[in-house]
Amino acid sequence: QKEVEQDPGPLSVPEGAIVSLNCTYSNSAFQYFMWYRQYSRKGPELLMYTYSSGNKEDGRFTAQVDKSSKYISLFIRDSQPSDSATYLCAMSFSNDYKLSFGAGTTVTVRA
Amino acid sequence: DADVTQTPRNRITKTGKRIMLECSQTKGHDRMYWYRQDPGLGLRLIYYSFDVKDINKGEISDGYSVSRQAQAKFSLSLESAIPNQTALYFCATSDTGLGYGYTFGSGTRLTVV
Numbered sequence: 149q150k151e152v153e154q155d156p157g158p159l160s161v162p163e164g165a166i167v168s169l170n171c172t173y174s175n176s177a178f179q180y181f182m183w184y185r186q187y188s189r190k191g192p193e194l195l196m197y198t199y200s201s202g203n204k205e206d207g208r209f210t211a212q213v214d215k216s217s218k219y220i221s222l223f224i225r226d227s228q229p230s231d232s233a234t235y236l237c238a239m240s241f242s243n244d245y246k247l248s249f250g251a252g253t254t255v256t257v258r259a
Numbered sequence: 260d261a262d263v264t265q266t267p268r269n270r271i272t273k274t275g276k277r278i279m280l281e282c283s284q285t286k287g288h289d290r291m292y293w294y295r296q297d298p299g300l301g302l303r304l305i306y307y308s309f310d311v312k313d314i315n316k317g318e319i320s321d322g323y324s325v326s327r328q329a330q331a332k333f334s335l336s337l338e339s340a341i342p343n344q345t346a347l348y349f350c351a352t353s354d355t356g357l358g359y360g361y362t363f364g365s366g367t368r369l370t371v372v
Contacts, residue, residue, distance in 0.1 A: 156299055182360065191263070191349050191363025192302070236301060246292070246317075247361065251301035 151175055154237055154250030162258050167224040171237035171250045174218065178239040178248075181213050183222045186234045186252065195235070196222065227257045262286050265350050265364035272340050272371055280335045280367050282350030290353045291333040292361065293317075293325060295346040302349065308333060340371040 154171045161167055169183075180199055184192035196211040198204045204211045212221040220239075224231055237250040263284045272278050282291065289310045294302040294317075304317030306325040314325060322344060324336045337344055347368050351361040 152301075154301070184360070189365070191351070191365055192361075193363070194360025197360065246304060246307055249294075249302040251299055 151248050152237060152239060152250045155253055156251050158254040158256060160256045160258060161227055163227060163229060165227050165257075167222075167227050167231065167255055167257070169222040169224075169235050169237075169253050169255070171220050171239075172218055173220075173239060173248075175241075176215070176218065177241050179242065180240040181211070181220050182238040182240075182247070183209075183211055184236045184238055184249075186236060188233075192236055224255075229257050229259045232256045261365065262362050263350055263352055263364035265348075265367050267367060268365065269368045270370070272369070274341055274371055276340050278337045278340055278369070280337075280348055280350075280369070282333045282335070282364060284331050284333075284350075284352045284362070286352050286354075286362055287330075288352035288354050288362070289330065290355070291327065292351040292353070293323075293333070293335045294349045294351065295319070295344075296349060296366075297346050305335065305348075337369075337371075340369075342371045345369060345371050 152173045183196040185195045186192040198211050201213045201215045208225045210223040234252040234254045236252040238247040266281045292307045293305040303319050308327045326334050347366050349366050350364045353361045
């Protein structure tokens with residue numbers, strides 16, 4: 149079993165829809181959770197960063213962490229064609245340790 | 260100029276050849292990483308270095324070696340390339356603490372034939 153599981157999709161939604169992405173993980177020691185966005189032929193870039201359980205909002209993006217269920221989510225409201233990308237979850241045991249990544253979910257937002 | 264530069268961007272090589280992928284950064288970060296990305300498998304860590312004198316194996320280091328020539332330079336070598344090393348390779352850097360994230364290069368697409 150992989151440490152971090154993420155449905156690769158692909159996911160296709162119309163412009164303006166809410167995009168819902170999620171990851172599950174097996175190691176309860178993970179405490180730091182991130183979402184990266186990767187455009188085609190580019191390296192991933194950090195989108196959201198959260199510590200422990202709870203929600204974090206940044207503009208149209210909301211990240212949720214449920215440590216009791218070992219489940220994290222990313223929601224994109226009012227999705228735009230420019231949100232079309234691959235989204236990768238990542239997590240770490242501490243604030244000073246290497247990351248474990250999910251496989252990534254490819255999202256297409258149709259105009 | 261990009262913060263993290265990888266060369267070459269694309270490379271086709273033959274089985275058994277030695278190949279080096281290079282990474283240089285202007286972020287001033289001490290920590291550097293090499294990942295490979297495969298469809299359905301995501302990013303897997305090959306090697307990482309927390310400073311010039313520190314080299315550590317990641318989860319898939321077999322068949323690879325690295326050299327940290329300076330704070331800003333971290334190269335990855337495939338001693339004898341094989342077809343299942345065909346993948347997209349990323350170099351990344353980070354500062355201490357994860358809040359600022361990793362800075363990734365644009366990747367090297369390697370094909371071993």
